[in-house]
Amino acid sequence: MEKITLIASTTMGLESIVAQELKKLGYKDINTLNGKVEFTGTYRDICKGNINLRCADRLYVKMGEFKATTQTELFDGIKNIGWEKIMPIDANFPISWISTVKSELNSERKSQASIKKAIATRLEEKYKTTELLERGAKYAVKVQINKNNVVVMIDTSGEGLNKRGYRAINNLASIKETLAAGLVLIARWDGYKPLIDPTCGTGTILIEAAMIARNIAPGANRKFESEKWDVIPSEFWIEERDEAYSREDNDKKIEIYGSDIDGEIIKVAKENAKLAGVEDDIVFEQRHLLEVENYIKAEKGTIICNPPYGERMGEKEDAIKTTRILGDVCRRFPKWNYYVISSLGADRHKNGIKFEEIFGQKFDKNRKLYNGGIMCYYYQFFGNRKNVFVKNRL
The missing domain is CATH 3.40.50.150 (Vaccinia Virus protein VP39)
Structure with a gap:
């Protein structure tokens, strides 16, 4: 089964706890970073992680990582990613979050447009079409740009993993x-x-x-x-x-x-x-x-x-x-x-x-x-x- 890199995002301060959870679930190739933990798995592990992780906020598929200082470099880097391996022709792929820190790519609007266009161009070429209707399943694309280093992900969770489904009243101020x-x-x-x-x-x-x-x-009784x-x-x-x-x-x-x-x-x-x-x-x-x-x-x-x-x-x-x-x-x-x-x-x-x-x-x-x-x-x-x-x- 194809190996992929998964990212469990987390509240600052809980990274080591999420890493311990992953070890308990049987994962060995684990890399703890600020606000997230990366690990190697398969598409099946998307199911396992979402269902079992208690302290992670969301689970992402890491699609790629590269350097970019211009919109052209950002476009090319995104276009070089194999989006067709995971997205079908009718995929709905909103660019729902871009985070930039100390980067020359400091325009979120321009970056979002470059990313959207690059993915669309790649899919149109691979599926030999000139129209992507985006009426299918959602593949929300998340991008972090930190000191010109671009990390590209797709959200697998949908609603955050804190949404266990047991809150009788959701608008009360309660600990996550x-x-x-x-x-x-x-x-x-x-x-x-x-x-x-x-x-x-x-x-x-x-x-x-x-x-x-x-x-x-925690996630056994909810949908993703x-x-x-x-x-x-x-x-x-x-x-x-x-x-x-x-x-x-x-x-x-x-x-x-x-x-x-x-x-x-x-x-x-x-x-x-x-x-x-x-x-x-x-x-x-x-x-x-x-x-x-x-x-x-x-x-x-x-x-x-x-x-x-x-x-x-x-x-x-x-x-x-x-x-x-x-x-x-x-x-x-x-x-x-x-x-x-x-x-x-x-x-x-x-x-x-x-x-x-x-x-x-x-x-x-x-x-x-x-x-x-x-x-x-x-x-x-x-x-x-x-x-x-x-x-x-x-």
Whole structure:
């Protein structure tokens, strides 16, 4: 079967996690870059990747890479790519995204026109036609131009891979599913100890955790744009979905608890869990943050949460107050691991606020991540250690 290069795009900070996912799926030729991970596969792996990857944003076929400083060089480079190997004569190929960074090709409009014309010219020559109707399947072309280096891709996913299909209400401000899965994987929670999110909101972190513990493939029950492509036999999709279903673990005993002060949000969380098929694995309750310890008795476990950031005017003080209370609550679980994603800074460079002085304890590790375009840190505190309190706590 023909080898192709695939690109899994990802939120900055999750590249290594996506690379680990790919290794677990059996891939070896993996190259981790900023915001994406490249790997070698086949057309069948388009199915496997879309169905199974938890933290990637989209999956692309890499069509080519070359240098270009002029529109003529861009046209020639695009025209030299073998588009006919993947696109049929009736392919719909919008040029849906062009990104340029420090490049001499700084006109998106001109570049988009050059790319469209070059692909059309190539297909017209190969199919011996003077008219391309573009009434067939969609092959959305994405182009990145960084320092005159051009990377050309086709989107295989359609809707982003975060679209699992379990959001009962889509317009609520919730953490992205792919990022939530990343938080769980970074925490290395595997389902054998209790997990709590005391600021759970609509339940995304806990739902992703339950799917990880059960080994439920995130894309098994949704459709992808490339399912309409002629180069991918329909049996590939059927077989990869069947393989994903066969790996599900329905026997593990899982303890997951989520609470939030907002009762209406808890109702949404329960509905989301039901749509995801994990409603029996998560206990959602309306509770104040300070009440968490009243219903958790295990000696060891994990807390993962995404408390309010207070990015809007007038909300910063509330976010600081919540973080301070969260620190007090977490220290009541001295042998637990706890993980907090927050836009409050690891140092004083952002708004003069230092997270550990609010939380009241020094973190063991942190990782820079982006949540909805907001730069955050994922603070990690490991159990079985002496509580290191911060002097002069805010």
